[in-house]
Each structure stands twice: as C-alpha cells, then as structure tokens.
Amino acid sequence: MKARLYLLLIAMCCAGNSSAETFVPVSPSEMTRLVRQDCGSCHGMKLTGGLGSPLTADALKGKPAEALTATILYGRPGTTMPAWKSLLTVAQAQWITARLLEGFPEEVR
Amino acid sequence: MRSLAYLFLCCVLVLVLGACTTLSTLRGTGDLGVVIERADGAVTLVNTSAKAPYARVDGLGDLSHASVVFSRDARYAFVFGRDGGLSKIDLLESRLVKRVMQSGNAIGGSISQDGRIVVAQNYVPGGIKAFDAETLELLSEVPAEYAPGKFSKVVGLADTSGNRFAYALFDAGEIWVSDFSDPKHPTTKKFPAGKNPYDGLITPDGRYYLAGLFGEDGIAKLDLWQTEKGSSKILENYGRGEEKLPVFKMPHLRGWSLAAGRAWLPAIGRHEVLVADARTWNEVARVQVKGQPVFVMASPDGRQVWVNFAHPDNGWVQVIDTLSGQVIKTLQPGKAVLHMEFTPRGEAVWISARDDNRVVIYDTRSFEQIGGFDVKAPSGIFFTTRAARIGF
Numbered sequence: 001m002k003a004r005l006y007l008l009l010i011a012m013c014c015a016g017n018s019s020a021e022t023f024v025p026v027s028p029s030e031m032t033r034l035v036r037q038d039c040g041s042c043h044g045m046k047l048t049g050g051l052g053s054p055l056t057a058d059a060l061k062g063k064p065a066e067a068l069t070a071t072i073l074y075g076r077p078g079t080t081m082p083a084w085k086s087l088l089t090v091a092q093a094q095w096i097t098a099r100l101l102e103g104f105p106e107e108v109r
Numbered sequence: 110m111r112s113l114a115y116l117f118l119c120c121v122l123v124l125v126l127g128a129c130t131t132l133s134t135l136r137g138t139g140d141l142g143v144v145i146e147r148a149d150g151a152v153t154l155v156n157t158s159a160k161a162p163y164a165r166v167d168g169l170g171d172l173s174h175a176s177v178v179f180s181r182d183a184r185y186a187f188v189f190g191r192d193g194g195l196s197k198i199d200l201l202e203s204r205l206v207k208r209v210m211q212s213g214n215a216i217g218g219s220i221s222q223d224g225r226i227v228v229a230q231n232y233v234p235g236g237i238k239a240f241d242a243e244t245l246e247l248l249s250e251v252p253a254e255y256a257p258g259k260f261s262k263v264v265g266l267a268d269t270s271g272n273r274f275a276y277a278l279f280d281a282g283e284i285w286v287s288d289f290s291d292p293k294h295p296t297t298k299k300f301p302a303g304k305n306p307y308d309g310l311i312t313p314d315g316r317y318y319l320a321g322l323f324g325e326d327g328i329a330k331l332d333l334w335q336t337e338k339g340s341s342k343i344l345e346n347y348g349r350g351e352e353k354l355p356v357f358k359m360p361h362l363r364g365w366s367l368a369a370g371r372a373w374l375p376a377i378g379r380h381e382v383l384v385a386d387a388r389t390w391n392e393v394a395r396v397q398v399k400g401q402p403v404f405v406m407a408s409p410d411g412r413q414v415w416v417n418f419a420h421p422d423n424g425w426v427q428v429i430d431t432l433s434g435q436v437i438k439t440l441q442p443g444k445a446v447l448h449m450e451f452t453p454r455g456e457a458v459w460i461s462a463r464d465d466n467r468v469v470i471y472d473t474r475s476f477e478q479i480g481g482f483d484v485k486a487p488s489g490i491f492f493t494t495r496a497a498r499i500g501f
Contacts (some may be wrong), residue, residue, distance in 0.1 A: 046171055049232070050191065
C-alpha cells in the first residue's frame, strides 16, 4: 500500500502541473475527499448514482480501466459528465479509476 | 406532625409541577430550522434567534443530496434523502417521528398547497410519489414513463396552486404538471422543455415554472395560470454558441431567484449570472462572477442576491446589489461552501462550509461574521419560513 502511494506521488510529480487552478489535490486523503464529495455531487457520496451513473465496483465490473480514465479526463460529450483534465493529472485519474474498480475507499474524517 | 407531612408533600408536588411546566414551555417554531449533516445521515436542529443549534437527530440514511420541506404548521420537517428515505422530524420534541424508504434514489420533494400531501421526486425509479403528510402513507404515484418502458429522472419538483406539482424530466426534456386535487388519482399534463432540464423553480406567486436546461443554452418557461398556452423558451442562446466550461456541479434553482422585478439565474458553464426582466422575460443584463454559480439566492426583500460557486471556486461567495447589478462584496466563508439560507426577514444569512465543518452567520448589511458553530460536513440549511412559501 505504501509503495503504491509513493509510486502515485512520483507519477504525479512526473505528470507535472496540468492546471492553473486553485485546488489540485495531492494526498490520497484529498483525492478520496474529492471523489466522495465533488464527484459525489452527481454520482452520490456513496457513489450509488444520481444524475450521474453509479460508480460502485459492481456497477463498473468489466469496464476497461483505460476507458474509465479517459471518461474522467475528457468527459462524455452530450452528457453531464465534464472533462476533469483541467483539475486532475493523468496519474490522478488513473489512481481514481483503480480505486473505483476495487471499491472506492471511505473518507477518513 | 401530620400537617407537617402534608406541608412537605405539597412542597414536593409544587416542585414537580414546576419542573413539568418548565419542560413543556410553550414555544413557536418560526425561528427554527434544520442543517443537514451530509456525511453522517443526521440533521442538526437550529434556532435563528439564539444563532445556535439546540438538538440533533440521526439515523436518516444517505443525506448526500438531501432537501427539506416543512409542514404548514412549521412544526415538522420532511427530509428527503439520496437513498430514497423520507423522514418526518418533530422540531419541538427533537425526534424522528416516522421514516419510510420510498424509492431507490431520490433527489428531493415538495408539499401541497393545503399541506396534506408530501411529494417525493425520484431518479430511480424515475417519477414522483405522493404521501399523506400526517402518516407518510403512500397515496399515489406518477411514473415518469416518457416512452414505452423508458423512465426519466425527475428534477425541479415544485408545488403550486390547486395541489398541483410541476417538475421536469431530465431524460425526456419535458415539463409535467400533475394535479393531486384527488390525491389518489392524479392527472398529468405534459409540455416540451428542451434538452436535459436539470432543475426547476416556481416564481413566488406560483405563476411561472422555469426549467433550466443543461443540454442547450436557454430556460424553459410555462405559465401555470394558463397552461393551455403551452411552454416557451427564454434566454435562448445566452452562450452564443461558445464552448462552455466543464460543469463540475449542477446549479440549483428555487423561487428565491426573483428580486427587484428581475429573475437572477445561473448560467451553465459560464462565470455569469443571467438577469431577465420578470415581466417580458427578456435578458436585460449579465453579471460577471467569480466562478460557475450554483445557488443564486435573493434576500427576502430582494435587495441583494448571494451567489456561491461550483468546484474549484467553492470557497467564495459573492453579493450582487440588485439596483446597480454590480457585485458589491466578495467573501470567503470557508472551504466548500454548499448552501446559504436567509433568516426570515433577511438580516442575516447562514452559510455552510462543508470542509471546514462549520456553519457561519453573516450580517447582510455590514457583511461581518456575527456568529457560527461547528457541525460535521454541513450541506443544506432550511428555515421554517419555507413552510409558508409557494414553491418550497
């Protein structure tokens, strides 16, 4: 787990700063919060769906990781899913995809 | 000796009775309200005169998108949870009275003109359901089946005269108006809205229903006083075909968007508040703001409009003066501002800052912070004044 975090941090540093925005989450806990709270405004805090589709491990079963990462970064034109590429790096989107597919962690408050 | 014992007994009796009277001190509910704790499935009950919480009620399920309406005596709060839970809370006894699971995935609700019917709007299964406000017993439902076997998510439910409810079908691009004057046998009229209505509002007089559109630039309008004239569109092409910014959070519409004879509405994918004349519905101005607006809320007197924003600008709140149409104040109430609610006559506004775990209270004239308190991950703030307002 720890090794994975370091890899993530290295990957994020390599990916560089893709955004001039005010908030770029860096730590896993910030990422978890972003997904639960901000993705959650459409997908539900428990990721069971809302205006956006459900993002539970069950709901995503069998979906290729690359496609999910692409959806996060580039959005889905014609739907309400926005492109997050101005706020998230490729590595961060991949991290989110991996966590979603294995069942997204709870927020530690 | 015996009389002494009687005297003692009487004293005890007086003390006990006194204590009972204190416990059941009469009070009204006009200065009470509810703050949603979105992460913990609980609500904090608050008093706007004391500027403080007074109780907490938990066990309400997933409140990640919760909204509240009040009974017409303003004693009970009906809380609609994301998981389809509908909970009735007694503000005086600070307790959960009843809770039913009415759907798989809900988005909010509304209460009828006569106060007898509570209606929930659902994403899954798409449609609305009507409940007896007293018992929460299911009375009837209107599935949002817009094509054979196809059900739409329902957004923007609002009450109007004659126990009618107007709402929009996100997937079907329609506005439906259901008449519950016979609560067990509702009748429904359907009108075109436009592509992907995301929320709706009813003007404070109950006359116009407006549905904001996500899939196109514009807002659908229906005159509920003369529905035979059909729906139309206002503020068409406000984006002038320019590519819109990614929308990280859907704006919300409610009837507080009317102020000083104008409608103040969030632009989708733009850092703008759109201003329309509330008689002609023509665009009269635009106000450049800090980010993409989520809530655009007029103060009770309509003198100010307060705006909060979608991620990543959700640490800001701006105040627009409705006479000049200018932003007159920019505030940083805290991290992740989710909602704002004015006190009944608007001398103060309460703002929830989710990631600071705090509700902050501002004076609306001086813009000074005049209070606040800690509460875990607060989202919606709802005061009982809503009980007497059309469209709330």
